[in-house]
Amino acid sequence: DAGITQSPRHKVTETGTPVTLRCHQTENHRYMYWYRQDPGHGLRLIHYSYGVKDTDKGEVSDGYSVSRSKTEDFLLTLESATSSQTSVYFCAIRPREAGVETQYFGPGTRLLVL
Amino acid sequence: GQSLEQPSEVTAVEGAIVQINCTYQTSGFYGLSWYQQHDGGAPTFLSYNALDGLEETGRFSSFLSRSDSYGYLLLQELQMKDSASYFCAREGTGGFKTIFGAGTRLFVKA
Numbered sequence: 570d571a572g573i574t575q576s577p578r579h580k581v582t583e584t585g586t587p588v589t590l591r592c593h594q595t596e597n598h599r600y601m602y603w604y605r606q607d608p609g610h611g612l613r614l615i616h617y618s619y620g621v622k623d624t625d626k627g628e629v630s631d632g633y634s635v636s637r638s639k640t641e642d643f644l645l646t647l648e649s650a651t652s653s654q655t656s657v658y659f660c661a662i663r664p665r666e667a668g669v670e671t672q673y674f675g676p677g678t679r680l681l682v683l
Numbered sequence: 684g685q686s687l688e689q690p691s692e693v694t695a696v697e698g699a700i701v702q703i704n705c706t707y708q709t710s711g712f713y714g715l716s717w718y719q720q721h722d723g724g725a726p727t728f729l730s731y732n733a734l735d736g737l738e739e740t741g742r743f744s745s746f747l748s749r750s751d752s753y754g755y756l757l758l759q760e761l762q763m764k765d766s767a768s769y770f771c772a773r774e775g776t777g778g779f780k781t782i783f784g785a786g787t788r789l790f791v792k793a
Contacts, residue, residue, distance in 0.1 A: 674725040
């Protein structure tokens with residue numbers, strides 16, 4: 570257990586509504602990531618953060634924004650949810666220990682956009 | 684698009700050995716990781732290779748050949764609980780972004 574929690578764990582929302590997912594870590598790691606997972610696509614990086622207020626885009630960032638105002642929290646916002654954003658969202662942290670590029674994942678958030 | 688290729692499915696018998704291959708694009712390549720994911724669960728880290736050669740962790744080993752842009756995950760003494768999806772992931776040199784393959788679904792039969 571790498572001390573990562575995600576909330577909510579499940580959410581159903583309607584097209585056009587904003588949605589915010591929260592990732593919380595207890596171990597003060599600098600690097601945090603948001604991925605989405607869809608059948609046949611593996612995990613795709615949405616956005617990541619390399620420090621407080623330092624974020625960058627991943628491969629599927631359109632329609633998503635992030636914020637990191639403190640080390641322990643990384644928020645993902647769907648500005649106006651669409652059905653194509655129905656997915657499982659995983660947060661991850663990267664401890665960067667001993668030269669091994671490991672990521673630890675949170676339990677995931679299942680989002681359904683109707 | 685995907686810059687890693689791995690088989691979509693592999694089936695093996697309990698107690699056997701199975702190898703899951705992964706090829707990747709070399710541009711900005713830093714290292715290759717492997718993750719396991721059971722249905723309904725989160726991915727969990729298995730192994731990482733930055734240099735050529737074999738890394739062994741119990742029943743699981745991972746191999747990398749940078750000259751061939753190729754790696755594999757070797758699972759020995761297969762158990763039913765090894766039935767899961769396995770993802771190779773390419774670590775890049777810029778910004779610590781990770782690109783995952785689409786995953787290999789492993790079915791272990793009795």
